[in-house]
Amino acid sequence: MTATSLMELRDTIIKIISETLGVPREDIRNDSKLVDIATDSIALFELLIKLETALGRHVQYEEIAHIETVGNIISYAETLQIDPAVLRAPQQP
Amino acid sequence: MTWVLARTAIDDRKVMHEAGIKAARQSVYATYRERGHRIPFESVSIKKDALGKPYGHIHGESFSIPVSISHSFPFVLAAAAASDSQVGVDVERIRDFAPETRTAFLTSAEKDYIAAAPENRRPYLDTLAWSLKESVLKALGVGIRMHPKRVEVVQALAGGGQREAVLKIQGIPYTAAIEEWQVDPAFVATATIVSPLSVYTYNDRH
Numbered sequence: 001m002t003a004t005s006l007m008e009l010r011d012t013i014i015k016i017i018s019e020t021l022g023v024p025r026e027d028i029r030n031d032s033k034l035v036d037i038a039t040d041s042i043a044l045f046e047l048l049i050k051l052e053t054a055l056g057r058h059v060q061y062e063e064i065a066h067i068e069t070v071g072n073i074i075s076y077a078e079t080l081q082i083d084p085a086v087l088r089a090p091q092q093p
Numbered sequence: 094m095t096w097v098l099a100r101t102a103i104d105d106r107k108v109m110h111e112a113g114i115k116a117a118r119q120s121v122y123a124t125y126r127e128r129g130h131r132i133p134f135e136s137v138s139i140k141k142d143a144l145g146k147p148y149g150h151i152h153g154e155s156f157s158i159p160v161s162i163s164h165s166f167p168f169v170l171a172a173a174a175a176s177d178s179q180v181g182v183d184v185e186r187i188r189d190f191a192p193e194t195r196t197a198f199l200t201s202a203e204k205d206y207i208a209a210a211p212e213n214r215r216p217y218l219d220t221l222a223w224s225l226k227e228s229v230l231k232a233l234g235v236g237i238r239m240h241p242k243r244v245e246v247v248q249a250l251a252g253g254g255q256r257e258a259v260l261k262i263q264g265i266p267y268t269a270a271i272e273e274w275q276v277d278p279a280f281v282a283t284a285t286i287v288s289p290l291s292v293y294t295y296n297d298r299h
Contacts, residue, residue, distance in 0.1 A: 040186070041227055042223060062238060065236075
């Protein structure tokens with residue numbers, strides 16, 4: 001992915017986290033722990049669904065078991081080689 | 094199983110975590126005393142295994158006591174069980190779920206059961222289904238490493254209170270002891286004890 005695409009990916013993920021968990025974007029950092037910014041397990045699951053939709057990829061649970069922070073999500077998403085056109089497409093539930 | 098439910102006044106993760114540890118210690122202490130053992134409360138500690146699952150430890154003893162902890166402000170719930178059991182607890186705020194969320198975590202049988210219930214009961218049943226799946230996954234020690242749709246709890250949705258029910262985990266039936274409480278008009282809590290599983294594989298293709 002190009003540097004621009006990586007920035008788009010990061011911005012998309014931050015936007016989804018902010019909208020799904022109700023956290024202002026300026027309060028979300030790479031080292032923000034998901035268990036700290038999510039109210040409960042249901043909120044984290046809804047976040048996963050929204051991210052799958054936005055990234056156009058199904059996520060295997062074993063692959064995300066290590067994810068604790070926002071930075072972990074972004075690093076994981078970078079490995080998926082997401083087509084930037086997918087990020088720019090209107091989101092469908 | 095001995096469970097402890099506490100209510101906290103401060104919505105802070107550290108406060109909730111410490112309240113959960115205290116509730117877990119109290120449940121371990123009560124479980125041990127029920128067996129006729131006199132120990133000081135200070136001898137009880139909560140540790141974590143290699144998978145991050147908590148367990149109770151009594152100073153000077155070699156065995157561990159299965160415990161589980163759950164938080165949903167303002168409630169903290171903890172339970173301890175006999176050493177040959179696996180226990181999981183969960184407390185959740187009752188809510189309306191988005192359709193895509195329901196589709197993602199409910200099996201077809203669970204959706205059919207809930208669809209047949211009165212409309213005003215469905216948020217409770219949706220939340221109960223989630224809570225039961227969470228408590229089962231916590232009892233197994235797998236947590237988020239298994240997708241909740243791999244646990245089917247339709248037979249456990251009926252009844253209320255204390256009961257035995259057949260659950261399916263990755264299609265395999267297990268009998269579980271279940272407790273369910275509506276701890277507050279807005280919250281439901283569940284506790285599940287499943288029989289020990291000697292072999293478990295994570296093959297999450299769904």
